[in-house]
Amino acid sequence: MFNLDRRRFLGLAAAGAVSTGSLLAGCAPGGAPGAGAPKPGGRLRAAFSGGGAAEVLDPHETSLYIEIARSKALFDKLADYGNDMSPQPRLAERWEPSADLRTWRITLRQATFHDGRPVRAADVLASYARITEPGGSRRAKSSLSVIDLPASRAIDDRTVEFQLKRPYAEFPNALATLGAYIIPEGTEDFSQPVGSGPFKFVSFEPGKSFLAARNPDYFDGPPLLDELQIVVTNDEAARVNALLGGQIDYANDLTLTSARTYESGGQIRVLRLPRSNFHGLAMKVDRPPFDRIELRQAMFHLTNREELVRSVLQGSGQIGNDIYGRGYRYYADHLPQRSQDLDKARSLVRRAGAEGMTIDFDTSDASTGLKEAALAISDQARQVGLNLNVRLGNKDTYWSDIADGSVLASYRSGAMPLDSHVSQRLLTSSTTNNTAWQRPEFDELYNAAQSTTDENRRAELYTRMQEQQFNEGGFVWWGASDWIVGAATKVGGIDEEAPANTLEWARFDKVWLA
Incomplete structure (x- = not known):
């Protein structure tokens, strides 16, 4: 990591905005597709940010959006x-x-x-055993660890009976969790992966390119495309340039600036996928200085959510309220909306003994808005006597770097049910617990929520969990925004209502080329 000079960054950003703006003028509206009726054939070229040489094809190790897109092409979940x-x-x-x-x-x-x-019950059990094996940290492990695998069984080739360690009313959410893909029993080598997905593996070069071919025997109907190519383009402006120049057909994760620039033109389409991005920061609650609840609460009160939505999201988003999943089932919308209160924040900083303290604040270009949000929040913190030292990390390794090595970091999440957010991030057993929140009484509330068939009782328990996070937690969720993708006008079949991380997002087996 290296320190980010704010003045230098702003100068470069301003220069980049001028050149990008002149390049992108006159592109297509999202509501004017020119793909016509579905037709078979062709190769779709899709560009994503990547993770360099560390990228994998093992679907149980997925963490990046590009890895999720490749896994969806090759594999299926229950x-x-x-x-x-x-x-x-x-x-x-x-x-x-x-x-x-x-x-x-x-x-x-x-x-x-x-x-x-054939995909058999034995393959399902073997896949879940691999994900949850002792000592591992595969993404879906915490969600699937509720299964008592030794007690579970294959009744026949097409029937699995799962025994759970505790009652779990929302168990199908675990089956849908990221990384819970089914692979053939005994698979360990993914150099030429075999799945049941809509595309078959052809070639892969980590950090560069992936190619797959149409699976004519796919259970949900064969793709219209002959081939799917996913290429790595970490620079967003380069993705846009490639889309404009016809080198690619689909560009994942565009900035709001780019979207505003070209969605009123005619060359490409801009698609805004709703309820997709939740923006925040993560504080480690198990170590100084954020083991002091007063300092965490100071961060809640010093954050100017309206300013962040205006500046970072360019007015295209909603303010958050420090709990995840606004608009989702069980969301605690009764909690009073927080707004910036500098006097209260200063008082809390003093009570925490943190006046004048310098705290490293990690951020990156790994996702749109992470860096800009960190700079804005550091300015806000300065008003209450905190010096947040913004450090720009390696975008290829950022998410793994902050998992253990950061006390304060810019954060961003895609869409998932509240059940999955809690089970993956907030339980003592969670494998992606970036705030190190470990509270036995919180775990008990979650377990009780999953033990009841009474929807009202479950909603009450989710409310109590969210109240704990609102008052004491390590996340500051300051805003929510759409996920923005760009596509050539010849591309049809993209679901414009699908949040990122859902079934229809990056579902290229339903796409066609005019």
């Missing part, structure tokens, strides 16, 4: 999230819980792997 964040059956044809919510029977649909083998 379920995935719909546009409303409800679990939708995929390889699972249906699921049935027992009355006590501790036994779930899953019936598999008829599907085959790319090598012709």
